[in-house]
Amino acid sequence: MTQETAMPLETRAAAEKTGAGYLLDALKKQQVDLIFGYPGGAVLPIYDVLYDAGIVHILTRHEQGAIHAAEGYARITGKPGVVVATSGPGATNIVTGLADAMIDSLPLVVITGQVATGVIGTDAFQEADVLGITTPITKHNYQIRRVEDIPRILKEAFHIASTGRPGPVLIDFPKNMATLSGECEEDPEMHLPGYQPTFKPNVLQIRKLVEAVSAAKKPVILAGAGVLHAKASAELLAYAEQQGLPVIHTLLGLGGFPANHPQFVGMAGMHGEYAANMALSECDLLISIGARFDDRVTGNLKTFAPYATVAHIDIDPAEIGKNVPTAIPVVGDAKAALVSLLAQNGEKANLKEWMSTIASWKNIYPLHYEHGHNDRLKPQKVIQLLHECTEGEAIVVTDVGQHQMWAAQYYSFNDPHAWVTSGGLGTMGFCLPAAIGAQLAATDKQVIAIAGDGGFQMTSQELGVIAEMKLPIKIVIINNQALGMVRQWQEIFYKERYSHSLLTSQPSFVKLADAYGIKGYQASTVAEAREVLKEAFSSNEPVLVDMRVEPMENVYPMVAPGKGLHEMEGL
Numbered sequence: 001m002t003q004e005t006a007m008p009l010e011t012r013a014a015a016e017k018t019g020a021g022y023l024l025d026a027l028k029k030q031q032v033d034l035i036f037g038y039p040g041g042a043v044l045p046i047y048d049v050l051y052d053a054g055i056v057h058i059l060t061r062h063e064q065g066a067i068h069a070a071e072g073y074a075r076i077t078g079k080p081g082v083v084v085a086t087s088g089p090g091a092t093n094i095v096t097g098l099a100d101a102m103i104d105s106l107p108l109v110v111i112t113g114q115v116a117t118g119v120i121g122t123d124a125f126q127e128a129d130v131l132g133i134t135t136p137i138t139k140h141n142y143q144i145r146r147v148e149d150i151p152r153i154l155k156e157a158f159h160i161a162s163t164g165r166p167g168p169v170l171i172d173f174p175k176n177m178a179t180l181s182g183e184c185e186e187d188p189e190m191h192l193p194g195y196q197p198t199f200k201p202n203v204l205q206i207r208k209l210v211e212a213v214s215a216a217k218k219p220v221i222l223a224g225a226g227v228l229h230a231k232a233s234a235e236l237l238a239y240a241e242q243q244g245l246p247v248i249h250t251l252l253g254l255g256g257f258p259a260n261h262p263q264f265v266g267m268a269g270m271h272g273e274y275a276a277n278m279a280l281s282e283c284d285l286l287i288s289i290g291a292r293f294d295d296r297v298t299g300n301l302k303t304f305a306p307y308a309t310v311a312h313i314d315i316d317p318a319e320i321g322k323n324v325p326t327a328i329p330v331v332g333d334a335k336a337a338l339v340s341l342l343a344q345n346g347e348k349a350n351l352k353e354w355m356s357t358i359a360s361w362k363n364i365y366p367l368h369y370e371h372g373h374n375d376r377l378k379p380q381k382v383i384q385l386l387h388e389c390t391e392g393e394a395i396v397v398t399d400v401g402q403h404q405m406w407a408a409q410y411y412s413f414n415d416p417h418a419w420v421t422s423g424g425l426g427t428m429g430f431c432l433p434a435a436i437g438a439q440l441a442a443t444d445k446q447v448i449a450i451a452g453d454g455g456f457q458m459t460s461q462e463l464g465v466i467a468e469m470k471l472p473i474k475i476v477i478i479n480n481q482a483l484g485m486v487r488q489w490q491e492i493f494y495k496e497r498y499s500h501s502l503l504t505s506q507p508s509f510v511k512l513a514d515a516y517g518i519k520g521y522q523a524s525t526v527a528e529a530r531e532v533l534k535e536a537f538s539s540n541e542p543v544l545v546d547m548r549v550e551p552m553e554n555v556y557p558m559v560a561p562g563k564g565l566h567e568m569e570g571l
Contacts, residue, residue: 394448
C-alpha cells in the first residue's frame, strides 16, 4: 500500500488543496461574504476557486472602482473591505485607493496577483514591484512565498487591518503559489511580536485630563473619525453631556455627535463654521479625540488654539504631538478612553458663560448663502432639499471639491456611519464606487451619491455595476460645468485666470444614465429640483439627477492658506 492510499481521505484532500483553496478557506474563516475585484491572468487560479466558493464577488469596471467600493463598505461596516486585482496594471490601478484608505484609516485587505516566483525580478509580462510601490501607503504588506504560510498571513492581515489604527494591508500573491499544493495548519498562530497596539489608556493620563476639564473655563472637544472607528459615538454623547462640553467635528468625524444637539458647535477647518473655528481659537482646553490635526483643520499652526492646553486621545501614538504640541497625551482606543472618563465622573465646571459666547457666535455668523435670482438653483439649496427628502436619514457619499464642502455644511448628520467621503487624500472619482460599497453594506438604508461633474466622469463606468445589481442609489451631480474648487482658487488667488478648470464640453449625463438603463433627470431651478427629487425618491431603483447649479458659486466661509482659523473670509 502506498503512503498516499494509507492516508485518511480527509488528510489526502487537505494535502491536495492548492494555495488558492487555502486563500478562500482563510477568507471564509474571517467571515468574508463580499469581495470587490477584477480578474486577470495572474489571479485566474484564485478566480477559478472563487467560482463555486460561495462568496459574493462584485465585478467593478475598473480596479480603482473596486478599492473605493471596498472603502465605502469598510466605512459603513467597520469590517475590512476585501479587494482582488491582477498583477502589473491591475495592482497599480489600486494604488490611489490604498493611499486613500491609509490616510483615512480604513481597514482593507487587498490581494494582488503577481508573476510566478521563478520570474520575479525579470520584468516578466505584467510584473510590477508591488511591495516596493505600496510599502509607504499600506499599514503592512506581504508576499506569499510558501503555500504553508497562506492561512497565517491571511489571519494576520485581517488582524492588522482592523486593530489599532485601522488601515490597508496588501498581500502579493504569485501565480504559482495559487496553484501549488501544500499542507497547512487549520488555525495557525499569528507571529506579530512587533505589533502590539495600545488599547487601554493610561489611568494617570486619564486622571490628568479629568482634572484639566474640571479646572477649565473654556474647554472644547474636537472629535474626529477615530470616534467612529472605535464605535464610540454613544460614549462621546454621554461624556459631553456629563461634563457639559461643547463638541466640534472634523470633516471625517461628522455624525459622531448629533448635529441637532444643543452642545454641537459645528465643523471646524478651512470651510468650517465661524463658531467652531472661533471656539478652537479661544478655548483654554482642547480635547482632541481621534483627530490628527490635519492642516485643513488647524489652518496656520502658529495661531492654532494659542491659549489652549492640548489633550490628545488617539490610538496611534505617532499622531500625538506630530503637528500640535500636546500637554496631556492619552494613547488608546477612543471608546476605552471615554468609558474611563465617564467612570471618573469629574467635577463639572461652570461653563455657562462659555456656552453663551459660543451661542452668540453661532447667531452672529450662521452658515448662509444668497438665494438664486429667478429661482435659479444654488448648490447649497440642493443639499438642503436632499436633507428634506430623506429627513436626514440617508447615507451620504460624496466626491471631492465644492459639493463635498456644501454637503458637509448643509446636510446635518445626527447618526454615526452615515457620511462617506475622501478626507486626507481628497480623491476625485471616489464617490460613485464608494456609494456602491456603502449600499451593499447597508441594504436597508437610502444611499445618496453626491458628485461634482468633474469627479463623476472619473469613475462613471461604475454605473454599470449599479444598473446590473439594481442598487437603489440616488446619484446627484452638482453640475457647475467646472472643476469647482480649482476654479474658486483661481478666482481668489490667481486673478480669475481660469487655466483648464472650466468643463465647457460635457456629455449629457441624463443620456449616459439612460445608456446604462438608469433613469435620468435634469433640473436648473428650485421648482424643477423639488419635482425631480420627489420622483427620484419615490422609486426603489437607481436614479441619476443632473443638477445644473449656479456655475460661479463659491464655498464660504473660507480660511485662506497661511491664515489662522480666526481669519475667516466670506462670512
